[in-house]
Amino acid sequence: MVIVLTRSEKSALVRFLSLYLGSSFILLTIIAWLFYKVESNLYYDLITSNMKSVASKISSTIIYAHMTNQKINPEKIRKNIDFDFALYNHKFKRLVGNIEDDIDFTKKIKQYKNSFILIDDSALGHLGVNYVVIKENIFYKKILQLKEKIFISFLLIFAFLFVTGFYLAKMFIKPITNERLKLNNFIKDTTHELNTPITAILMCTSKGSSLSEKNLQRINLSAKRISEIYKDLIYLFLEDKKKESPKILKIDEILNEQIEYFKALASKKRIEIITQIEPTTFYIDKESFIRLSNNLISNAIKYNKIDGNVTIILKNNKLIVKDSGIGIDKKNLKDIFKRFYRANDVQGGFGIGLNIVYTICKEYNIDVDVDSTQNVGTTFTLTLNSTLTAQ
Structure with missing residues:
Protein backbone atom coordinates (compact mmCIF):
# COMPACT_ATOMS: atom_id res chain seq x y z
CA MET A 1 0.00 0.00 0.00
CA VAL A 2 1.43 3.38 -1.05
CA ILE A 3 1.30 5.99 1.70
CA VAL A 4 0.47 9.48 0.43
CA LEU A 5 2.03 12.05 2.74
CA THR A 6 1.02 15.64 3.30
CA ARG A 7 3.61 18.42 3.27
CA SER A 8 3.81 18.47 7.08
CA GLU A 9 4.14 14.68 7.23
CA LYS A 10 6.91 14.78 4.61
CA SER A 11 8.62 17.51 6.61
CA ALA A 12 8.37 15.43 9.79
CA LEU A 13 9.72 12.40 7.93
CA VAL A 14 12.67 14.39 6.55
CA ARG A 15 13.45 15.88 9.99
CA PHE A 16 13.35 12.44 11.60
CA LEU A 17 15.58 10.91 8.94
CA SER A 18 17.99 13.87 9.10
CA LEU A 19 18.30 13.58 12.87
CA TYR A 20 18.52 9.78 12.76
CA LEU A 21 21.00 9.61 9.89
CA GLY A 22 23.02 12.60 11.12
CA SER A 23 23.49 11.12 14.58
CA SER A 24 24.17 7.70 13.05
CA PHE A 25 26.78 9.22 10.72
CA ILE A 26 28.56 10.96 13.60
CA LEU A 27 28.47 7.83 15.75
CA LEU A 28 29.72 5.63 12.89
CA THR A 29 32.49 8.13 12.11
CA ILE A 30 33.68 8.08 15.72
CA ILE A 31 33.55 4.28 15.83
CA ALA A 32 35.39 4.02 12.49
CA TRP A 33 38.08 6.48 13.65
CA LEU A 34 38.58 4.64 16.95
CA PHE A 35 38.72 1.31 15.14
CA TYR A 36 41.26 2.73 12.68
CA LYS A 37 43.45 4.04 15.50
CA VAL A 38 43.36 0.74 17.38
CA GLU A 39 44.03 -1.36 14.28
CA SER A 40 46.77 0.91 12.92
CA ASN A 41 48.52 0.91 16.30
CA LEU A 42 48.18 -2.86 16.38
CA TYR A 43 49.74 -3.14 12.92
CA TYR A 44 52.53 -0.77 13.97
CA ASP A 45 53.29 -2.72 17.15
CA LEU A 46 53.20 -6.03 15.29
CA ILE A 47 55.50 -4.91 12.47
CA THR A 48 58.02 -3.10 14.72
CA SER A 49 58.06 -6.10 17.02
CA ASN A 50 58.89 -8.34 14.07
CA MET A 51 61.56 -5.89 12.90
CA LYS A 52 63.18 -5.89 16.36
CA SER A 53 63.07 -9.66 16.43
CA VAL A 54 64.70 -9.93 13.00
CA ALA A 55 67.36 -7.35 13.86
CA SER A 56 68.14 -9.18 17.10
CA LYS A 57 68.51 -12.48 15.24
CA ILE A 58 70.86 -10.88 12.68
CA SER A 59 72.98 -9.38 15.49
CA SER A 60 73.09 -12.77 17.19
CA THR A 61 74.17 -14.38 13.92
CA ILE A 62 76.96 -11.80 13.54
CA ILE A 63 78.18 -12.30 17.09
CA TYR A 64 78.09 -16.07 16.73
CA ALA A 65 80.00 -15.88 13.43
CA HIS A 66 82.62 -13.67 15.06
CA MET A 67 82.99 -16.03 18.01
CA THR A 68 83.42 -19.06 15.74
CA ASN A 69 85.69 -17.34 13.20
CA GLN A 70 83.06 -17.59 10.45
CA LYS A 71 81.91 -15.14 7.85
CA ILE A 72 78.37 -13.92 7.49
CA ASN A 73 76.44 -14.61 4.31
CA PRO A 74 74.27 -11.54 3.36
CA GLU A 75 72.36 -13.50 0.70
CA LYS A 76 71.43 -16.17 3.22
CA ILE A 77 70.21 -13.53 5.65
CA ARG A 78 68.17 -11.81 2.93
CA LYS A 79 66.42 -15.06 2.00
CA ASN A 80 65.40 -15.78 5.60
CA ILE A 81 63.72 -12.44 6.34
CA ASP A 82 60.79 -10.48 4.90
CA PHE A 83 62.48 -7.08 5.24
CA ASP A 84 65.25 -5.12 3.57
CA PHE A 85 68.41 -4.88 5.70
CA ALA A 86 71.83 -3.31 5.79
CA LEU A 87 74.91 -3.52 8.06
CA TYR A 88 76.87 -0.41 9.06
CA ASN A 89 80.19 0.13 10.85
CA HIS A 90 80.95 2.65 13.57
CA LYS A 91 81.48 5.39 10.95
CA PHE A 92 77.92 4.81 9.63
CA LYS A 93 79.31 3.33 6.43
CA ARG A 94 77.22 0.63 4.85
CA LEU A 95 79.03 -2.68 4.65
CA VAL A 96 76.38 -4.86 2.99
CA GLY A 97 72.65 -4.69 2.35
CA ASN A 98 70.04 -3.33 -0.01
CA ILE A 99 68.89 -0.21 1.83
CA GLU A 100 69.69 2.94 -0.19
CA ASP A 101 68.10 5.57 2.08
CA ASP A 102 70.11 8.10 4.06
CA ILE A 103 69.83 6.81 7.61
CA ASP A 104 69.44 9.01 10.69
CA PHE A 105 71.27 7.00 13.34
CA THR A 106 70.10 9.26 16.17
CA LYS A 107 66.72 7.53 16.30
CA LYS A 108 66.05 3.87 16.91
CA ILE A 109 63.02 3.85 14.59
CA LYS A 110 61.91 6.41 12.07
CA GLN A 111 59.42 6.69 9.21
CA TYR A 112 60.85 7.28 5.75
CA LYS A 113 58.09 8.10 3.25
CA ASN A 114 55.86 5.01 3.34
CA SER A 115 58.21 2.77 5.29
CA PHE A 116 59.70 2.43 8.78
CA ILE A 117 63.43 1.89 9.41
CA LEU A 118 64.69 0.36 12.63
CA ILE A 119 68.29 0.61 13.91
CA ASP A 120 69.70 -2.05 16.20
CA ASP A 121 73.14 -1.61 17.83
CA SER A 122 73.34 -4.95 19.65
CA ALA A 123 76.01 -6.31 17.24
CA LEU A 124 78.53 -4.31 19.34
CA GLY A 125 81.15 -4.06 16.58
CA HIS A 126 81.53 -7.79 15.98
CA LEU A 127 82.93 -8.41 12.49
CA GLY A 128 83.04 -4.64 12.17
CA VAL A 129 79.25 -4.34 12.35
CA ASN A 130 77.97 -1.71 14.76
CA TYR A 131 74.46 -1.20 13.39
CA VAL A 132 71.90 -3.53 11.92
CA VAL A 133 69.29 -1.58 9.95
CA ILE A 134 65.91 -3.12 9.05
CA LYS A 135 63.44 -1.56 6.60
CA GLU A 136 59.82 -2.71 6.19
CA ASN A 137 57.63 -2.16 3.10
CA ILE A 138 54.24 -3.58 4.20
CA PHE A 139 52.88 -1.20 6.86
CA TYR A 140 51.62 1.37 4.34
CA LYS A 141 49.90 -1.36 2.27
CA LYS A 142 48.27 -2.72 5.43
CA ILE A 143 47.01 0.75 6.33
CA LEU A 144 45.57 1.25 2.84
CA GLN A 145 43.78 -2.10 3.08
CA LEU A 146 42.51 -1.16 6.55
CA LYS A 147 41.16 2.17 5.30
CA GLU A 148 39.48 0.47 2.33
CA LYS A 149 37.89 -2.13 4.60
CA ILE A 150 36.65 0.53 7.04
CA PHE A 151 35.28 2.71 4.23
CA ILE A 152 33.37 -0.17 2.60
CA SER A 153 32.04 -1.32 5.99
CA PHE A 154 31.02 2.26 6.78
CA LEU A 155 29.08 2.58 3.52
CA LEU A 156 27.34 -0.78 3.96
CA ILE A 157 26.35 -0.08 7.58
CA PHE A 158 25.20 3.45 6.77
CA ALA A 159 23.15 2.17 3.83
CA PHE A 160 21.57 -0.41 6.13
CA LEU A 161 20.82 2.29 8.73
CA PHE A 162 19.34 4.51 6.02
CA VAL A 163 16.99 1.76 4.80
CA THR A 164 16.11 0.81 8.39
CA GLY A 165 15.53 4.44 9.36
CA PHE A 166 13.35 5.09 6.34
CA TYR A 167 11.32 1.94 7.04
CA LEU A 168 10.93 2.84 10.73
CA ALA A 169 9.93 6.41 9.89
CA LYS A 170 7.28 5.18 7.44
CA MET A 171 6.10 2.59 9.97
CA PHE A 172 5.78 5.21 12.74
CA ILE A 173 4.03 7.74 10.52
CA LYS A 174 1.68 5.20 8.95
CA PRO A 175 -0.82 5.17 11.89
CA ILE A 176 -0.95 8.98 11.80
CA THR A 177 -1.50 8.92 8.04
CA ASN A 178 -4.18 6.26 8.36
CA GLU A 179 -6.01 8.31 11.00
CA ARG A 180 -5.78 11.39 8.79
CA LEU A 181 -7.20 9.46 5.84
CA LYS A 182 -9.99 8.10 8.06
CA LEU A 183 -10.75 11.62 9.25
CA ASN A 184 -10.77 12.94 5.68
CA ASN A 185 -13.12 10.17 4.62
CA PHE A 186 -15.26 10.83 7.67
CA ILE A 187 -15.60 14.50 6.75
CA LYS A 188 -16.52 13.58 3.16
CA ASP A 189 -19.03 10.98 4.31
CA THR A 190 -20.52 13.34 6.90
CA THR A 191 -20.96 15.98 4.22
CA HIS A 192 -22.69 13.41 2.03
CA GLU A 193 -24.89 12.19 4.89
CA LEU A 194 -25.98 15.72 5.73
CA ASN A 195 -26.47 16.66 2.10
CA THR A 196 -29.08 13.93 1.48
CA PRO A 197 -31.69 15.08 4.06
CA ILE A 198 -30.93 18.76 3.44
CA THR A 199 -31.53 18.27 -0.30
CA ALA A 200 -34.82 16.51 0.48
CA ILE A 201 -35.95 19.42 2.68
CA LEU A 202 -34.98 21.99 0.04
CA MET A 203 -36.86 20.08 -2.67
CA CYS A 204 -40.00 19.86 -0.53
CA THR A 205 -39.89 23.57 0.35
CA SER A 206 -38.83 24.97 -3.02
CA LYS A 207 -41.06 27.26 -5.04
CA GLY A 208 -43.89 25.43 -6.72
CA SER A 209 -43.80 22.53 -4.24
CA SER A 210 -46.90 22.11 -2.13
CA LEU A 211 -46.56 21.10 1.50
CA SER A 212 -48.58 17.94 1.05
CA GLU A 213 -48.73 15.28 3.72
CA LYS A 214 -46.13 13.27 1.80
CA ASN A 215 -43.76 16.24 1.60
CA LEU A 216 -44.30 17.01 5.27
CA GLN A 217 -43.41 13.42 6.06
CA ARG A 218 -40.22 13.74 3.98
CA ILE A 219 -39.31 16.96 5.75
CA ASN A 220 -39.97 15.34 9.11
CA LEU A 221 -37.79 12.30 8.28
CA SER A 222 -34.99 14.47 6.88
CA ALA A 223 -35.02 16.76 9.92
CA LYS A 224 -34.91 13.75 12.25
CA ARG A 225 -32.01 12.31 10.26
CA ILE A 226 -30.06 15.55 10.63
CA SER A 227 -30.88 15.56 14.34
CA GLU A 228 -29.66 11.96 14.68
CA ILE A 229 -26.38 12.78 12.92
CA TYR A 230 -25.89 15.82 15.13
CA LYS A 231 -26.59 13.85 18.32
CA ASP A 232 -24.22 11.05 17.27
CA LEU A 233 -21.43 13.53 16.65
CA ILE A 234 -22.05 15.31 19.95
CA TYR A 235 -22.17 12.02 21.85
CA LEU A 236 -18.99 10.60 20.38
CA PHE A 237 -16.70 13.57 19.85
CA LEU A 238 -17.76 16.23 22.32
CA GLU A 239 -18.44 13.75 25.13
CA ASP A 240 -21.60 15.57 26.08
CA LYS A 241 -21.90 15.53 29.87
CA LYS A 242 -25.41 17.00 29.94
CA LYS A 243 -27.06 13.62 29.44
CA GLU A 244 -29.45 12.40 32.07
CA SER A 245 -28.22 10.37 35.01
CA PRO A 246 -28.65 6.60 34.62
CA LYS A 247 -31.73 5.10 36.19
CA ILE A 248 -33.96 2.07 35.85
CA LEU A 249 -35.93 2.61 32.64
CA LYS A 250 -38.67 0.70 30.89
CA ILE A 251 -36.59 0.20 27.79
CA ASP A 252 -39.37 -1.73 26.01
CA GLU A 253 -41.47 1.46 25.89
CA ILE A 254 -38.52 3.51 24.60
CA LEU A 255 -37.75 0.87 22.00
CA ASN A 256 -41.35 0.85 20.74
CA GLU A 257 -41.29 4.65 20.39
CA GLN A 258 -38.12 4.53 18.29
CA ILE A 259 -39.43 1.70 16.11
CA GLU A 260 -42.43 3.88 15.16
CA TYR A 261 -40.03 6.47 13.82
CA PHE A 262 -38.07 3.87 11.81
CA LYS A 263 -41.20 2.34 10.26
CA ALA A 264 -41.58 5.36 8.02
CA LEU A 265 -37.92 5.07 6.98
CA ALA A 266 -38.23 1.32 6.40
CA SER A 267 -41.32 1.71 4.24
CA LYS A 268 -39.28 3.66 1.68
CA LYS A 269 -37.27 0.46 1.01
CA ARG A 270 -40.33 -1.78 1.50
CA ILE A 271 -38.68 -3.33 4.53
CA GLU A 272 -40.88 -5.05 7.09
CA ILE A 273 -40.07 -4.53 10.77
CA ILE A 274 -40.99 -7.56 12.88
CA THR A 275 -41.01 -7.08 16.66
CA GLN A 276 -41.14 -9.34 19.68
CA ILE A 277 -40.81 -7.02 22.66
CA GLU A 278 -41.49 -7.96 26.25
CA PRO A 279 -41.58 -5.58 29.25
CA THR A 280 -37.98 -5.06 30.33
CA THR A 281 -36.21 -2.60 32.61
CA PHE A 282 -32.54 -1.70 32.60
CA TYR A 283 -30.28 0.72 34.46
CA ILE A 284 -29.17 3.22 31.81
CA ASP A 285 -29.75 6.83 30.80
CA LYS A 286 -32.44 7.33 28.18
CA GLU A 287 -30.29 9.15 25.64
CA SER A 288 -27.66 6.38 25.64
CA PHE A 289 -30.26 3.65 25.11
CA ILE A 290 -31.80 5.62 22.25
CA ARG A 291 -28.36 6.05 20.65
CA LEU A 292 -27.69 2.34 21.17
CA SER A 293 -30.92 1.00 19.69
CA ASN A 294 -31.23 3.63 16.96
CA ASN A 295 -27.80 2.87 15.51
CA LEU A 296 -28.49 -0.86 15.40
CA ILE A 297 -31.94 -0.42 13.81
CA SER A 298 -30.68 2.28 11.42
CA ASN A 299 -27.88 0.01 10.18
CA LYS A 318 -31.38 -9.68 25.54
CA LEU A 319 -31.84 -7.17 22.73
CA ILE A 320 -31.57 -8.80 19.31
CA VAL A 321 -31.58 -6.87 16.03
CA LYS A 322 -31.56 -9.11 12.96
CA ASP A 323 -31.68 -8.09 9.31
CA SER A 324 -31.80 -9.81 5.92
CA GLY A 325 -29.24 -7.49 4.40
CA ILE A 326 -25.89 -7.67 2.64
CA GLY A 327 -24.03 -9.11 5.63
CA ILE A 328 -20.44 -8.60 6.73
CA ASP A 329 -17.38 -10.55 5.63
CA LYS A 330 -16.07 -12.75 8.47
CA LYS A 331 -12.61 -11.17 8.24
CA ASN A 332 -14.10 -7.71 8.87
CA LEU A 333 -16.14 -8.58 11.96
CA LYS A 334 -13.28 -7.83 14.35
CA ASP A 335 -13.00 -4.25 13.03
CA ILE A 336 -16.63 -3.13 12.76
CA PHE A 337 -16.62 -1.38 16.16
CA LYS A 338 -13.58 0.76 15.33
CA ARG A 339 -14.19 4.46 14.84
CA PHE A 340 -14.50 5.52 11.16
CA TYR A 341 -14.36 1.87 10.01
CA ARG A 342 -16.66 0.90 7.17
CA ALA A 343 -16.86 -2.68 5.94
CA ASN A 344 -17.99 -1.48 2.48
CA ASP A 345 -18.66 1.64 0.45
CA VAL A 346 -21.96 0.50 -1.01
CA GLN A 347 -24.25 2.37 1.38
CA GLY A 348 -24.09 5.65 3.24
CA GLY A 349 -22.76 6.18 6.76
CA PHE A 350 -19.47 7.36 8.09
CA GLY A 351 -18.29 4.64 10.46
CA ILE A 352 -19.20 5.90 13.93
CA GLY A 353 -22.56 4.22 14.61
CA LEU A 354 -21.17 0.88 15.79
CA ASN A 355 -18.40 2.65 17.65
CA ILE A 356 -21.12 4.46 19.63
CA VAL A 357 -22.82 1.10 20.26
CA TYR A 358 -19.54 -0.35 21.53
CA THR A 359 -18.86 2.69 23.74
CA ILE A 360 -22.29 2.52 25.38
CA CYS A 361 -22.11 -1.26 25.84
CA LYS A 362 -18.74 -0.95 27.52
CA GLU A 363 -20.04 1.80 29.82
CA TYR A 364 -23.12 -0.19 30.93
CA ASN A 365 -21.66 -3.70 31.10
CA ILE A 366 -23.50 -5.00 28.02
CA ASP A 367 -22.03 -7.92 26.06
CA VAL A 368 -22.20 -7.64 22.27
CA ASP A 369 -22.22 -10.63 19.96
CA VAL A 370 -22.28 -10.35 16.16
CA ASP A 371 -23.12 -13.10 13.71
CA SER A 372 -23.15 -12.36 10.00
CA THR A 373 -23.18 -14.12 6.66
CA GLN A 374 -22.67 -12.25 3.41
CA ASN A 375 -25.83 -11.85 1.31
CA VAL A 376 -27.85 -13.49 4.10
CA GLY A 377 -27.90 -10.98 6.93
CA THR A 378 -26.47 -9.83 10.26
CA THR A 379 -27.60 -10.41 13.84
CA PHE A 380 -26.54 -8.26 16.79
CA THR A 381 -27.23 -9.77 20.22
CA LEU A 382 -26.87 -7.53 23.27
CA THR A 383 -26.90 -9.22 26.68
CA LEU A 384 -27.92 -6.87 29.52
CA ASN A 385 -25.60 -7.90 32.37
CA SER A 386 -26.12 -5.09 34.85
CA THR A 387 -26.99 -6.21 38.37
CA LEU A 388 -29.67 -3.51 38.40
CA THR A 389 -31.52 -5.07 35.46
CA ALA A 390 -35.05 -6.01 36.43
CA GLN A 391 -37.70 -7.96 34.54
Missing part, protein backbone atom coordinates in the same frame (compact mmCIF):
# COMPACT_ATOMS: atom_id res chain seq x y z
CA ALA A 300 -30.29 -2.91 9.83
CA ILE A 301 -32.44 -0.79 7.50
CA LYS A 302 -29.58 0.98 5.72
CA TYR A 303 -27.70 -2.19 4.79
CA ASN A 304 -30.82 -4.23 4.01
CA LYS A 305 -32.27 -5.28 0.69
CA ILE A 306 -35.44 -4.04 -1.00
CA ASP A 307 -38.39 -6.08 0.35
CA GLY A 308 -36.20 -7.33 3.20
CA ASN A 309 -37.04 -7.52 6.87
CA VAL A 310 -35.72 -6.44 10.25
CA THR A 311 -36.48 -8.47 13.36
CA ILE A 312 -36.22 -6.77 16.75
CA ILE A 313 -36.46 -8.95 19.86
CA LEU A 314 -36.33 -7.80 23.48
CA LYS A 315 -36.75 -10.55 26.05
CA ASN A 316 -34.80 -12.49 28.67
CA ASN A 317 -32.48 -9.52 29.16
